[in-house]
Amino acid sequence: MATVEFVAHDYGSDQTFAAARYRFDGDANGWRVYRDGRLVLELGPGYRLLRARQCGVCSTDLARHLLPFPLPQVIGHEVLAVDERDRRHVVEINASHAARGVASDCAFCRAGLSTHCPERWTLGIHALPGGFGPWILAPVRGCLEVPDAVPDSAAVLVEPFAAALHAVRTVAAQPGDHVAVLGPRRLGMLVVAAFAGERQRQGLPYRLTALVRDRALGDRAREFGADAVEVVDDHASALGAGSFDVVVDTTGNPAALATAVRLARREVHLKSTHGQPSCGLAHLTGLVVDEIAIERLPGSADLGEAAPWQRLRTGRRPRLAWLPSAPPPAWLAAEAFVRCGEPAALLRAFAADHDGLPRADVAVAATPAQVDAAIRPVAGDERSLVRPRGAILVPATAAGSGSPLLDAVAARGLRLTTSRCGDFAAALALLAADPELCRLGERLVTHHFAAADLPAAFATARSRACIKAVVDHPDGAPA
Numbered sequence: 155m156a157t158v159e160f161v162a163h164d165y166g167s168d169q170t171f172a173a174a175r176y177r178f179d180g181d182a183n184g185w186r187v188y189r190d191g192r193l194v195l196e197l198g199p200g201y202r203l204l205r206a207r208q209c210g211v212c213s214t215d216l217a218r219h220l221l222p223f224p225l226p227q228v229i230g231h232e233v234l235a236v237d238e239r240d241r242r243h244v245v246e247i248n249a250s251h252a253a254r255g256v257a258s259d260c261a262f263c264r265a266g267l268s269t270h271c272p273e274r275w276t277l278g279i280h281a282l283p284g285g286f287g288p289w290i291l292a293p294v295r296g297c298l299e300v301p302d303a304v305p306d307s308a309a310v311l312v313e314p315f316a317a318a319l320h321a322v323r324t325v326a327a328q329p330g331d332h333v334a335v336l337g338p339r340r341l342g343m344l345v346v347a348a349f350a351g352e353r354q355r356q357g358l359p360y361r362l363t364a365l366v367r368d369r370a371l372g373d374r375a376r377e378f379g380a381d382a383v384e385v386v387d388d389h390a391s392a393l394g395a396g397s398f399d400v401v402v403d404t405t406g407n408p409a410a411l412a413t414a415v416r417l418a419r420r421e422v423h424l425k426s427t428h429g430q431p432s433c434g435l436a437h438l439t440g441l442v443v444d445e446i447a448i449e450r451l452p453g454s455a456d457l458g459e460a461a462p463w464q465r466l467r468t469g470r471r472p473r474l475a476w477l478p479s480a481p482p483p484a485w486l487a488a489e490a491f492v493r494c495g496e497p498a499a500l501l502r503a504f505a506a507d508h509d510g511l512p513r514a515d516v517a518v519a520a521t522p523a524q525v526d527a528a529i530r531p532v533a534g535d536e537r538s539l540v541r542p543r544g545a546i547l548v549p550a551t552a553a554g555s556g557s558p559l560l561d562a563v564a565a566r567g568l569r570l571t572t573s574r575c576g577d578f579a580a581a582l583a584l585l586a587a588d589p590e591l592c593r594l595g596e597r598l599v600t601h602h603f604a605a606a607d608l609p610a611a612f613a614t615a616r617s618r619a620c621i622k623a624v625v626d627h628p629d630g631a632p633a
């Protein structure tokens with residue numbers, strides 16, 4: 155039986171902090187979390203107790219009251235922690251069956267989609283007490299020891315850097331491309347750094363431009379590896395349509411997506427979860443959370459390996475949800491198992507399938523309302539009609555829908571890709587091999603705060619003067 159007791163700042167739905175007394179009790183069956191003497195969370199096996207050393211403040215923390223998870227909670231998910239022998243660890247935040255190392259018949263963990271496990275808690279975001287408190291309970295297989303070559307200042311950024319690297323690998327820029335990162339700041343600077351690091355590692359010639367509103371951020375983007383900087387207004391009105399092959403929107407601003415769509419020839423990558431409507435669509439944050447793409451429905455002459463459902467490599471006949479009122483073309487039935495109907499009924503039908511994931515692999519949607527319905531078919535239910543990393547396909551006939559995004563997809567074949575959490579091992583390996591990249595902490599972090607001053611850290615993190623704030627815990631005795 156292990157027990158720790160401590161006082162930590164709870165974050166409340168009114169965006170204020172309040173001190174609470176916590177106790178973690180652990181035994182062979184798992185851990186129990188008590189707040190002010192009351193049992194608030196019972197965890198099964200597969201967690202280990204670590205002491206938090208540092209924790210970064212990210213935009214998700216600042217918008218935590220907008221997310222669909224209960225408060226109060228100790229938040230903070232960008233954690234550098236130490237174990238009982240003072241070894242340093244970074245912690246994968248999705249406490250899935252796979253990350254906990256527990257047996258289950260979870261289709262998502264089995265399919266290698268553990269960051270989408272529907273039964274996961276999320277460290278410092280959903281239920282699991284986070285790294286702004288002095289102790290955390292981390293999923294055992296989600297703890298990665300930090301190599302000596304990676305200093306604390308870079309290790310505390312591994313969670314957002316892994317997310318940035320995942321975006322870069324999802325985009326997969328090609329030789330000769332011109333890639334723009336729109337609005338690099340807290341997360342976007344790490345996207346610039348990840349592009350520069352990956353480009354170096356792969357020896358790929360592509361150009362990287364940072365689009366900033368503030369010249370000082372441009373200088374910083376150059377330090378992180380951008381080849382060029384453009385200082386632009388809110389709509390980047392000085393830049394012509396199709397100025398770049400790929401535009402990565404890291405602004406966190408719903409108005410920026412239309413700008414990214416206008417500037418991109420081939421692909422827009424969306425890396426923002428602001429929880430607000432954008433480009434005539436209500437559920438784009440759900441799209442990013444589920445890492446779903448939006449692209450044009452190919453014609454019958456345009457299939458083979460390139461078809462969106464072939465790229466998913468499901469190993470079986472792809473499942474397709476058809477939402478338009480017009481019937482599907484006859485050739486589609488030869489490519490995929492097609493179900494037509496109302497989105498909520500289709501969600502139930504695919505959820506009852508037992509081979510593979512209980513979702514459609516792709517959905518076809520011809521209007522903004524149908525795209526929204528493919529992302530969140532049932533109000534108050536966080537399940538998508540489409541599987542994580544699947545796609546929503548828009549027919550060419552949908553041009554003129556009123557959504558600038560869907561019009562660009564339908565009329566000129568623009569692709570929208572999205573991504574969320576990344577692979578910590580890949581991020582650590584890239585950092586450990588690149589001393590220049592290891593300086594990303596000293597370049598990005600503008601403010602440090604003691605954990606006792608968490609409210610001040612949040613106030614500063616919201617200000618324009620701050621790019622990145624990190625909270626430091628006093629060095630106590632090892633666990």
Ligand SMILES: [Zn+2]
Binds near residue numbers: 212214215231232313
């Ligand atoms: Zn974050």
Ligand SMILES: [Zn+2]
Binds near residue numbers: 252263273
């Ligand atoms: Zn699972």
